[in-house]
Amino acid sequence: MKEFAGATGLILNEPLLWEKGKKGRCGYSLPRQDVESFPLDNELAGEGPDFPDLSEVDVVRHYTRLSQWNFGVDTGMYSLGSCTMKYSPKTNERQAGLSGLAGAHPLLPSDLSQGTLRMMYELEQYLAEITGMDAVTLQPAAGAHGELTGMLIIHAYHKNRGAQRSMILVPDTAHGTNPATATLCGYSSVEVKSNENGILSVESVADLMDEDTSGIMLTNPNTLGLFEENIREISEIVHSKGGIVYCDGANLNAVMGIVKMGKIGVDVMHLNLHKTFSTPHGGGGPGSGPVCVKKQLEQFLPVPRIVEDKGNYAFSDNYPESIGKVQAFHGNIGVMIKAYSYIVSMGPKDLKMASRLAVLNANYIKESLKDTLHLAYDRPCMHECVFSDEKQRDDHVTTFDMAKRLMDYGFHPPTVYFPLVVHGAIMIEPTETESKEDIDKFIEAFKAIANEAKEAPDLLHNAPGKSKVRRLDEVSAARKPCLTG
Amino acid sequence: MRFLPHTSEDIKSMLQVVGADNIDDLFSTIPDDCLSKDDLALPDALTEWELDSHMSALSDAMAVSPDYKVFMGAGSYEHYIPASVSFLLGRSEFVTSYTPYQPEVSQGTLQAIYEYQTLAARLLGMEVATASHYDGATALAESLLMAVRITRKKRVAVSSLIHPLYRKVVRTYFEPTGYQVIELPYLKNGLTDLAGLVELNDLAAVAVQSPNFFGCIENLKEAGEKVHNKDALFITCFTEALSYGLLKNPGSQGADIVCGEGQSMGIPRSFGGPALGMLASRKKYMRSLPGRLVGQTKDLDGKRGFVLTLATREQHIRREKATSNICTNNSLCALAAAIYMASVGGTGIKKLAELNHDKAEYLKQELKKAGSKISFESPTFNEFVVEFPEGFDSVYDRLLKKKIVAGLPLTEYYPELTGHYLLCATETMSKNDMDALVREVKS
Numbered sequence: 001m002k003e004f005a006g007a008t009g010l011i012l013n014e015p016l017l018w019e020k021g022k023k024g025r026c027g028y029s030l031p032r033q034d035v036e037s038f039p040l041d042n043e044l045a046g047e048g049p050d051f052p053d054l055s056e057v058d059v060v061r062h063y064t065r066l067s068q069w070n071f072g073v074d075t076g077m078y079s080l081g082s083c084t085m086k087y088s089p090k091t092n093e094r095q096a097g098l099s100g101l102a103g104a105h106p107l108l109p110s111d112l113s114q115g116t117l118r119m120m121y122e123l124e125q126y127l128a129e130i131t132g133m134d135a136v137t138l139q140p141a142a143g144a145h146g147e148l149t150g151m152l153i154i155h156a157y158h159k160n161r162g163a164q165r166s167m168i169l170v171p172d173t174a175h176g177t178n179p180a181t182a183t184l185c186g187y188s189s190v191e192v193k194s195n196e197n198g199i200l201s202v203e204s205v206a207d208l209m210d211e212d213t214s215g216i217m218l219t220n221p222n223t224l225g226l227f228e229e230n231i232r233e234i235s236e237i238v239h240s241k242g243g244i245v246y247c248d249g250a251n252l253n254a255v256m257g258i259v260k261m262g263k264i265g266v267d268v269m270h271l272n273l274h275k276t277f278s279t280p281h282g283g284g285g286p287g288s289g290p291v292c293v294k295k296q297l298e299q300f301l302p303v304p305r306i307v308e309d310k311g312n313y314a315f316s317d318n319y320p321e322s323i324g325k326v327q328a329f330h331g332n333i334g335v336m337i338k339a340y341s342y343i344v345s346m347g348p349k350d351l352k353m354a355s356r357l358a359v360l361n362a363n364y365i366k367e368s369l370k371d372t373l374h375l376a377y378d379r380p381c382m383h384e385c386v387f388s389d390e391k392q393r394d395d396h397v398t399t400f401d402m403a404k405r406l407m408d409y410g411f412h413p414p415t416v417y418f419p420l421v422v423h424g425a426i427m428i429e430p431t432e433t434e435s436k437e438d439i440d441k442f443i444e445a446f447k448a449i450a451n452e453a454k455e456a457p458d459l460l461h462n463a464p465g466k467s468k469v470r471r472l473d474e475v476s477a478a479r480k481p482c483l484t485g
Numbered sequence: 486m487r488f489l490p491h492t493s494e495d496i497k498s499m500l501q502v503v504g505a506d507n508i509d510d511l512f513s514t515i516p517d518d519c520l521s522k523d524d525l526a527l528p529d530a531l532t533e534w535e536l537d538s539h540m541s542a543l544s545d546a547m548a549v550s551p552d553y554k555v556f557m558g559a560g561s562y563e564h565y566i567p568a569s570v571s572f573l574l575g576r577s578e579f580v581t582s583y584t585p586y587q588p589e590v591s592q593g594t595l596q597a598i599y600e601y602q603t604l605a606a607r608l609l610g611m612e613v614a615t616a617s618h619y620d621g622a623t624a625l626a627e628s629l630l631m632a633v634r635i636t637r638k639k640r641v642a643v644s645s646l647i648h649p650l651y652r653k654v655v656r657t658y659f660e661p662t663g664y665q666v667i668e669l670p671y672l673k674n675g676l677t678d679l680a681g682l683v684e685l686n687d688l689a690a691v692a693v694q695s696p697n698f699f700g701c702i703e704n705l706k707e708a709g710e711k712v713h714n715k716d717a718l719f720i721t722c723f724t725e726a727l728s729y730g731l732l733k734n735p736g737s738q739g740a741d742i743v744c745g746e747g748q749s750m751g752i753p754r755s756f757g758g759p760a761l762g763m764l765a766s767r768k769k770y771m772r773s774l775p776g777r778l779v780g781q782t783k784d785l786d787g788k789r790g791f792v793l794t795l796a797t798r799e800q801h802i803r804r805e806k807a808t809s810n811i812c813t814n815n816s817l818c819a820l821a822a823a824i825y826m827a828s829v830g831g832t833g834i835k836k837l838a839e840l841n842h843d844k845a846e847y848l849k850q851e852l853k854k855a856g857s858k859i860s861f862e863s864p865t866f867n868e869f870v871v872e873f874p875e876g877f878d879s880v881y882d883r884l885l886k887k888k889i890v891a892g893l894p895l896t897e898y899y900p901e902l903t904g905h906y907l908l909c910a911t912e913t914m915s916k917n918d919m920d921a922l923v924r925e926v927k928s
Binding site: 014016017018021023024025026027028029030031032033034035036037038040041044045046048049050051052053054056059060062063064066067068069070071072073074075078080083085086087088089091093094095096097098099100101102103104105106107108109111112113114115116118119126129130132141142143144145147148152155156175176177179180181182183184185186188189226227229231232255256257258259260263264274278280281282283284285286287302323324325326327328329330331332333334335337341343344345346347348349350351352353354356357359360361363364367368379380403404407412413418432433434435436462464467468469470471472473474476477478481482483484485 | 486487488489490491495496498499500502503504505508511512513514515516518519520521524525526527528529530531533536537539540541542543544545546547548549550553555557559560561563565567569571572573575576577578579580581582583584585586587588589590591592593594596597598599600602603604606607608612613614616617619620621622623648650651653654656657658660661662663702729730731732733734737746753754755756757758759760771777778779780781782783784785786788790791792794795796797799800801802803804805806807809810811812813814815816817818820823824826827828829830831832833834835836837838839840842843844846847864885890893912913915916919
């Protein structure tokens, strides 16, 4: 049998922080006391927090050991669908760490912050070009925050026209953030069913769209990894009823340089710089969720906006129709720098190539595994493909079991049980940065697991067996929450 | 391109498996009128070395320490960051992993965030803390919405001494909800005027920041009693987390929900982001919290382990009925804060906070001696408001040329405070730096 990456090794145990250390230690070099001390009034002063005292070595060992219990993209293939876990170039970390960029105060006068302002201005231009939209805000901190910003813009648009609406169309394949965001903006979500091909039909949208519906919030390519082929007709219907077309750009990685959403009917979309533009996910953020809009929505973008005049950059608050601010300052600059570095390192040709290869990798997996796993929609996919555990049901093995077993082979599992329209979904997004050899191993691993499902299903039921911990009791974690120690 | 591993041979053999002649065929489901005909109009690719010099030039066009002395806080603070914190934070197992949905291969992130939640709760004197939010402003907006959910009342009051930009974010979040936001005025001594509360009814929550935007330390205990008398939740907010190394924590003063900004703890300013939204509450409100939570549990062998928990509050399960739409948060920033808190430690954080207070007090006293007026008499932590003599704006500009940023002019945020500046001095300011500022102001 071929050797897979998954192996056991010497993994070290590590207690909780406060189970270590001794009072009186300190892992920090206290700056010199070069001024007299001015004790604070006893009425105001407290005892100070009950933190453990640790030396620098205690801290370094602690977090080094913890880090070794994690699986990252740098560890191996991370096929989490809809998350675009591509490789994050190391040079980007260097750029974001440059002292001028990392050390700057957000309220510096603009003369003293031209470097960051220029980077932001150019990044806005690049994102507008890639999406075919007219104007961009970089302020939102993450995808869901971008969604909220986009929905607030739609809300402001209808309010500005003097006729607020109460509903929004959301496809049944949507991310959970979409309906949750709609609720935050006071819109009730109306579910649109996808058709037998996994995409939206013109008729289903036409049936539901009316003049009390603010628009549609779709994802293109959608979460089944399929291109919404009817998007032009759908947009026309939504527009004819005075609605706005929102595109969740979570899956832009499939179509850079291939489709410009702004040219096919989309009015507003958010991007996830931490997906498409290679900035690392950090175990759950920080991300960055820029929002791109067409001309008619530009006036509603958050403030301040960056304006350019003869090579000089400045902030302007002079947009009276703006929705206001969505973060205290200007957004996640550290993340923007990495995305900017990625775009200028790739250039137009390789950005397009990245999308082409992402789609090639996904189709290669789809074709290679469709005899092993049930393929939900057997048609060409974009950047991801969705299988299910239907073929394994007779073996009494579930998606969950296969996902856990994949860890033992040295892979991070795909996204499971999403999208909801596919029962027992297994959603695989390899991204373009996986080589053919690594993908071949992944395919072989899945085939071996399907075989085990028949011959030794308990291997799957008990998986993973090689990780730091075995399956965890999530039910009692929620029933009797222990959130602090 | 070094991030794209495919050779032409790879592409050929993969296309064979797929049954396509070329990659373009894979895009056949996209209607022709949706395909972009032109190449992207973006600059040509830079090599790694060209990128280095391009980015260094951008970095050089920024005014930062040690070249510049920036006496500006206002929600973004300069603090020393130990090399060990930055180094550990760069471990790629932490940096390149996703939200820990698969706990067996994410125990590093999960234990670290559980520890962060614990340290954050201890710092703020609360029972539970979330895994992180985007920044202090969004944490405040989410806290106020949480109070509306808990109390089912549709009005909140916020102090006008909460960071002005935070209040703007709150207004943006509240705009479509129809809930009302009332601002409470401030007193001559630089503290929030809560007298108007008596007149207000049906309040879900009252939010007060301490130290407030003027740097003044609010009397949270008294404020909390007044708020609870109105049967509203007491939310306290902060922009300078380090202050709770020295001050009484908000939990001990009666806060129900505490929220604010954790950037001070090991996170570089980065022109304002990424930052760290901190949010903590009493245990009884745990199931109304927005955002991620990590909990302790056991594995099949009874070994301690950690998982994301109480997910039934969240968007991926509850969809339109979720407590928030938050998905990605600022996990790596929470990790930075945890490593920072662990490094500084219980003994260290108290000393460090005292040093911040001492430095700012020194600057305050010296400016006073030099003839400037301290605008508000209430005690402060590491920033305070100064009224400079008329015509100081030209001095301010002259100082910029000398690479000194003499605080934040307040006119834009409080039009009645023309000539008043918010100044900050943390542990990074030496006596010499402060003496130089005082000399310049005097001359």
